[in-house]
Amino acid sequence: xxxxxxxxxxxxxxxxxxxxxxxxxxxxxxxxxxxxxxxxxxxxxxxxxxxxxxxxxxxxxxxxxxxxxxxxxxxxxxxxxxxxxxxxxxxxxxxxxxxxxxxxxxxxxxxxxxxxxxxxxxxxxxxxxxxxxxxxxxxxxxxxxxxxxxxxxxxxxxxxxxxxxxxxxxxxxxxxxxxxxxxxxxxxxxxxxxxxxxxxxxxxxxxxxxxxxxxxxxxxxxxxxxxxxxxxxxxxxxxxxxxxxxxxxxxxxxxxxxxxxxxxxxxxxxxxxxxxxxxxxxxxxxxxxxxxxxxxxxxxxxxxxxxxxxxxxxxxxxxxxxxxxxxxxxxxx
Numbered sequence: 299x300x301x302x303x304x305x306x307x308x309x310x311x312x313x314x315x316x317x318x319x320x321x322x323x324x325x326x327x328x329x330x331x332x333x334x335x336x337x338x339x340x341x342x343x344x345x346x347x348x349x350x351x352x353x354x355x356x357x358x359x360x361x362x363x364x365x366x367x368x369x370x371x372x373x374x375x376x377x378x379x380x381x382x383x384x385x386x387x388x389x390x391x392x393x394x395x396x397x398x399x400x401x402x403x404x405x406x407x408x409x410x411x412x413x414x415x416x417x418x419x420x421x422x423x424x425x426x427x428x429x430x431x432x433x434x435x436x437x438x439x440x441x442x443x444x445x446x447x448x449x450x451x452x453x454x455x456x457x458x459x460x461x462x463x464x465x466x467x468x469x470x471x472x473x474x475x476x477x478x479x480x481x482x483x484x485x486x487x488x489x490x491x492x493x494x495x496x497x498x499x500x501x502x503x504x505x506x507x508x509x510x511x512x513x514x515x516x517x518x519x520x521x522x523x524x525x526x527x528x529x530x531x532x533x534x535x536x537x538x539x540x541x542x543x544x545x546x547x548x549x550x551x552x553x554x555x556x557x558x559x560x561x562x563x564x565x566x567x568x569x570x571x572x573x574x575x576x577x578x579x580x581x582x583x584x585x586x587x588x589x590x591x592x593x594x595x596x597x598x599x600x601x602x603x604x605x606x607x608x609x610x611x612x613x614x615x616x617x618x619x620x621x622x623x624x625x626x627x628x629x630x631x
Contacts, residue, residue: 340534375530384590401455415460438487456531535552554568
């Protein structure tokens with residue numbers, strides 16, 4: 299059997315093309331915005347016909363897969379302000395296979411002009427922020443063809459009405475997509491997103507972030523005045539409150555778990571090209587972002603030692619979003 303690397307696609311095919319559906323943003327503001335959505339773990343993402351960015355928690359049956367069983371879905375909202383400890387305002391966990399709610403809408407009240415709809419920071423921006431560094435299962439890995447998502451494989455689903463979406467943190471090493479059971483070429487991905495985020499810009503005095511769960515069944519509103527609000531959507535692997543090292547080979551990511559949500563998928567393994575991948579340097583993040591992630595328990599202890607949090611470990615390979623960039627819904631059929 300030939301080495302799949304010998305069948306690698308030409309560089310011209312491997313370069314990330316400008317995506318036709320992710321609308322590019324030219325309004326990114328440096329520094330930390332008034333609020334931010336942070337995505338960590340197995341979350342599907344697409345752009346709906348109504349123009350919202352839909353994020354769905356992978357909720358398929360584990361069927362004995364111990365790796366998938368350890369993934370714990372959670373929404374945490376953290377307030378960060380100067381000279382005060384980061385405060386957890388809201389935390390909701392649920393059984394991964396049996397969510398306690400179906401859908402939610404996240405919206406910004408009094409958004410800043412130019413930031414009133416989801417936008418995506420693509421090739422015009424520094425490589426470290428490029429949204430297309432996230433793994434898109436349709437655009438690059440399925441010849442820009444829509445996949446057949448299984449009904450309710452992603453649940454609950456969160457529609458985000460505003461935000462400049464970008465890669466929050468990239469892997470230190472390069473990755474590649476290796477065909478799994480078919481004869482396609484190896485696709486060179488370069489560094490990929492370890493976490494993805496959306497900057498939410500609004501009036502610093504009257505702006506708010508609102509979370510509407512199941513069409514008003516439950517409603518929350520948080521003012522940004524005097525503080526920054528971080529909404530953290532998390533569906534990563536945890537054991538006893540700590541992020542766990544997966545049992546998969548060290549160089550392989552959890553992206554393969556997304557294929558459980560798709561009928562007859564054209565599978566790829568997303569693998570690190572280095573024999574021993576290392577986690578990113580969380581010190582590269584803005585201090586407010588680090589404080590929020592530490593309060594939510596999502597970064598290693600060495601980056602939280604001044605924030606008095608319990609010890610954590612982290613998976614060196616990313617467990618991040620799965621883009622479904624050609625479709626317009628994660629509801630499935």
